Amino acid sequence: MQGHNHGLRDEIKDYWSRRAETFDQSPGHEIFSEDERQAWHALLLKHLGHGDERRALDLASGTGVISHLMDDLGYRVTGIDWSEAMLERARAKAKARGRAISFFVGDAERTMEASDTYDVVVNRHLVWTLVDPEACFREWFRVLKPGGRLLVVDGDFVNVGRAERAARQLATWLERAGILKTDPMHAPPELAQQHKSILARVHFSKGARADAVADLLKKAGFDPVAIDSNLRGIHRSQAKNWNYFKALARGLQHRYAIVAVKPE
Template structure:
């Protein structure tokens, strides 16, 4: 998946993905669903982590594609020793700034979620949010995560199908757009600059899950990789309700009916 650009350099899909998220860093924390804007939402995320991974109690956690560190801070709240890994330097700069502002002990490093360069059997848990749908080679990534986990360690994936939009969601979003244009609904918080949408759409069309990262497909691939005790959790309603308070009512309803999920899987002991 590499092309020769006009300068004669090898520039592939993974480079495009890295460039896209680097550009997104400036506005990433402005969007509900990325940063956390209320204690109610923070508590809802804590409940999800505790449900599947338990209390940290000093255990080691690797937050893959950690971005500006939102999930890393949730894990730190719960007593995990957290390392965040991201390959977009602008994201890491913001994550490190938050650590200083909040006086946390999270370690953030530059690294590739599909080839972490971490030691074998290094972490008790691995967590990622909204990463799997962007993977170029998820089979290889899952094998890499298996390698890095300790025996009996757990993986928690939080993701969704952001490609297939159902009729109800289309109607809600279309109505929201019309009402915003005539001033009857407040504008949505900034999600992504419009100038990046063409790059986003091009990337989505070429990743492995270009047809949408459905939970059952991700779970099946994890099973093929050797993970055990796989649990698919689609009950994220509490999180969605807390996020919806920061969208207009129609956008909040649309978000609540999207195919979003958490998958917990365990490395054999």
């Protein structure tokens, strides 16, 4: 099993490294409007508060989108990712924007950070890719200071309801008919099969439902753990980047934020 997990983790690393070149071109990844930036700020402030120079660790930071949002709010941010290709873009953006954000290669499951170091740990669209979420959650618990907060932003991208499926099918038909514009490609087509293969083998291969993630966080020692399913502000601001039916389908997905506290 360990050999299987090691191979899968390498494959996930390779996949995201290959995605790096076009990652920021996808709506839902980079921030494309001030409205979206403000919606993200509102979510972060709601669950984490202002930075006030507190230390924040952005796990699987990618090109640094969430790191920059945290920096906006006054956090001292460290971003780690195991894709050097992603980090090259993250560092370039930070330099261009004059941001003092530290980015380095690291593993979300074994951060190599000291215990009780960070006031906040945050990640976006990481949990659904995890091979061993229980080990990861214990690690995140360890690096947080007592009273520190974890914010997970994720979703179930596997289970597709009837309404979402119908909206997607209609969007595809109307695009092919030339009635609707073709939306930006979320990922290069040649990587679709690799993504499908990876998804079939991760822990949440049946979908990362919020309650299942919350239960594992409680098992790791977090208390309290709360689920926030109201991401409508972010969705509304992002919806402008898709045609009507694609935006409708995305809005029907099971997306959520989970805030979890390390007890004092």
